[in-house]
Amino acid sequence: MHPFERPSRELTGRLRAGGALVVLTGAGISAESDLDTFRGAGGIWEGRSALEVATPEAFDADPLAVWRFYARRRKDAAAAKPNAGHLSLAEIEAARPDVLVVTQNVDGLHQRAGTKRWIELHGSLWRLRCVRCRKEWSDTRADLGTLPPKCACGGLVRPGVVWFGESLPTAAFAAAEEAARRASVFLVVGTSALVRPAADLAEIAQASGSWLVEVNPEETNLSAAADERLVGPAGRILPRLAEALRASAGDVA
Numbered sequence: 001m002h003p004f005e006r007p008s009r010e011l012t013g014r015l016r017a018g019g020a021l022v023v024l025t026g027a028g029i030s031a032e033s034d035l036d037t038f039r040g041a042g043g044i045w046e047g048r049s050a051l052e053v054a055t056p057e058a059f060d061a062d063p064l065a066v067w068r069f070y071a072r073r074r075k076d077a078a079a080a081k082p083n084a085g086h087l088s089l090a091e092i093e094a095a096r097p098d099v100l101v102v103t104q105n106v107d108g109l110h111q112r113a114g115t116k117r118w119i120e121l122h123g124s125l126w127r128l129r130c131v132r133c134r135k136e137w138s139d140t141r142a143d144l145g146t147l148p149p150k151c152a153c154g155g156l157v158r159p160g161v162v163w164f165g166e167s168l169p170t171a172a173f174a175a176a177e178e179a180a181r182r183a184s185v186f187l188v189v190g191t192s193a194l195v196r197p198a199a200d201l202a203e204i205a206q207a208s209g210s211w212l213v214e215v216n217p218e219e220t221n222l223s224a225a226a227d228e229r230l231v232g233p234a235g236r237i238l239p240r241l242a243e244a245l246r247a248s249a250g251d252v253a
């Protein structure tokens, strides 16, 4: 299997035949929107332990420090715009029935790009939850005012994201797993595929007969197993996939 930049006939053929497309995305798809990825040079976890800001224990010990970290990420995400990668996925979805984006990202950029069918495996920066009364709600303001925010009940409010040591939302993961089993093409975009169980979805899909395609400028844990690698930034590769599908739709008409 050789790495290419353009989608293969197998890939476009399966989609042209109406097969279901499931796309698992990670921080790399938002890199071209100027949001940092987690690992590697300049990544969010460089010089900072995830355990200091992304665990329930860290929040119990110092909610203000944890909120400073998330307030910054909310601000950055609010200032970011969906890029050609996000927009191409929304375009592909608009043109065909069976597309689902399963994202590990919490930035909301897929939704802002127009994606309608999505699952957020790691929650969202824009969801808030009271640790006392458990009420959960959306708040898309870039600035939340005094930190840490408080609920009307007086309890502390936490970000609605999944932290290390916490389980993924059960229904969301079950729906993603079910979709992975049905996928004709399973596209993995911009993730190091190191964090489970999100990364397991690729294996589940492939074991159920999906064509496993990786879009990433670098090699990852998944590269060796992928049926096809499209090597390059998502903002360059995904428009090519959208274009190839547009062209094949033209052939059919």
Ligand code: OAD
Pocket (backbone or CB within 6 Å): 025, 026, 027, 028, 029, 031, 032, 037, 038, 039, 040, 043, 050, 054, 104, 105, 122, 162, 163, 164, 189, 190, 191, 192, 193, 194, 195, 215, 216, 217, 218, 220, 232, 233, 234, 235
């Ligand atoms: P990582 O930072 O681990 O990986 C980002 C991936 O994106 C790497 O494989 C890069 O090569 C790739 N990449 C960089 N630029 C890209 C581009 N322009 N186009 C496509 N790919 C590009 O981020 P994730 O895999 O998303 O979890 O991390 C998974 C989880 O670990 C996150 O959801 C977060 C983190 O700790 C929690 O916070 C629970």
